[in-house]
Amino acid sequence: MADLKLEGVENLLTELGKLGKEGEKIERVVLVKAGEKVKEAIVKEAPHRTGNLKRNMKVSNIKRVDGVAFVEVYPSKDAFYATFLEFGTTKMKADPFMSRGYEISKEDVEELIVEEIKKGLGL
Structure with missing residues (x-):
């Protein structure tokens, strides 16, 4: 699958790691919510x-x-064919629904991350 990253957010998460247990808790919440947000967008594009x-x-x-x-x-093993849809085959044109979903959700996810970190830090 494609390697998709949100640039600049890694620094925020690294700084959270320096806060110890509280930072780890915030980091877990942020990552789970961000993953779900990206998943929602990918599902809409699927x-x-x-x-x-x-x-x-x-x-x-x-x-x-x-x-x-x-x-x-x-995609789980029950949807193994997602790779074929995303990248295409010699007999089928690509339909990059995962890439589209990621791109659509990127800005919302960045905002969500910042908001959740602020909320976690009480800012």
């Missing part, structure tokens, strides 16, 4: 034939790589 694809979009648990926390939005 092609609808049977509804299987829309029902099988998932948000991962929080993961960490090199100290950076993140979540992933992905």
